[in-house]
Amino acid sequence: MIGAEKIWWFGGEYTKEDLRRMDPVFLRALFRERIHHTIEVEIFPILLGRKKLSPGFGLQPQLILDIWKERGFSDDAPDFEWGKKYLALAEKLRAGEKIEIDESLPAPFTNQEMAVVHKLIWERRSLRDWVSGKKVPDDMIERILEAGRAAPCGCNLDIVRFIVIRDPEEAKMVWSDIPTPMEQCVLIVVCYDKRIYEIVGHDRLVPHNQLLDCAAAVDHMCLMAHALGLGAVWLSKTDKTAKTFKEKYGLPDYIEPVLHLAIGWAATGSIKSLRMPLADMMITRGKPDF
Numbered sequence: 120m121i122g123a124e125k126i127w128w129f130g131g132e133y134t135k136e137d138l139r140r141m142d143p144v145f146l147r148a149l150f151r152e153r154i155h156h157t158i159e160v161e162i163f164p165i166l167l168g169r170k171k172l173s174p175g176f177g178l179q180p181q182l183i184l185d186i187w188k189e190r191g192f193s194d195d196a197p198d199f200e201w202g203k204k205y206l207a208l209a210e211k212l213r214a215g216e217k218i219e220i221d222e223s224l225p226a227p228f229t230n231q232e233m234a235v236v237h238k239l240i241w242e243r244r245s246l247r248d249w250v251s252g253k254k255v256p257d258d259m260i261e262r263i264l265e266a267g268r269a270a271p272c273g274c275n276l277d278i279v280r281f282i283v284i285r286d287p288e289e290a291k292m293v294w295s296d297i298p299t300p301m302e303q304c305v306l307i308v309v310c311y312d313k314r315i316y317e318i319v320g321h322d323r324l325v326p327h328n329q330l331l332d333c334a335a336a337v338d339h340m341c342l343m344a345h346a347l348g349l350g351a352v353w354l355s356k357t358d359k360t361a362k363t364f365k366e367k368y369g370l371p372d373y374i375e376p377v378l379h380l381a382i383g384w385a386a387t388g389s390i391k392s393l394r395m396p397l398a399d400m401m402i403t404r405g406k407p408d409f
Contacts, residue, residue, distance in 0.1 A: 158209050313374075348384075
């Protein structure tokens with residue numbers, strides 16, 4: 120089987136020379152995106168007989184990986200390990216072999232596990248006052264960041280970026296519509312790298328997904344902070360204040376701040392906000408089935 124000679128997508132194409140010159144950040148993102156769109160979302164319809172296997176199945180991301188390694192970059196990070204599993208399956212399918220995806224299916228949680236999930240989801244609340252002088256350990260901040268990293272993201276593009284601010288003076292650069300005692304908390308500014316959407320044309324197709332990715336990350340981070348016994352609040356920004364922060368902090372033009380999370384040891388409790396009944400939130404033409 121002859122390998123792919125170029126990468127093509129709805130907005131254009133990249134030749135081998137383009138890939139050899141491409142910024143490694145973009146090349147890596149393109150690898151994940153091509154794994155997703157040309158293998159991950161195609162393989163199940165093929166296995167179920169709903170779609171015919173194409174001769175070039177999986178060859179585009181394989182070309183990217185080959186050039187990545189040709190350029191001397193390591194391919195042992197988790198995102199590459201994930202992609203290589205799909206490449207191996209694609210190679211077997213092209214060779215006419217039968218494959219099985221040996222991954223576990225979702226299984227219902229036990230009652231005890233479900234109680235923990237319910238407790239986390241329904242007891243998490245926004246807290247805005249923290250114990251002064253009580254530091255949040257670095258290992259807790261890392262666990263919160265890891266929770267954000269685990270959040271779903273569009274097309275596996277991994278555009279979300281984090282800035283951790285402990286210095287109260289630096290924290291004052293981050294505007295909030297909620298009065299925040301900056302000397303009592305850690306701030307995590309959640310941003311995205313807009314160059315990555317431009318490289319795959321998603322800036323024209325689904326630009327809003329960049330904001331959704333950041334929101335998903337912050338939601339995961341809030342849940343982890345609560346599970347660790349910390350108080351956290353999710354805060355927003357305006358375009359004007361984001362621009363001011365970028366300039367003062369020295370961020371490049373392509374990094375866009377979206378949200379920030381204030382985290383500390385809660386000094387006071389907070390009355391958990393409650394939602395209106397589910398029936399009032401449903402939009403339906405008829406009676407719900409539940």
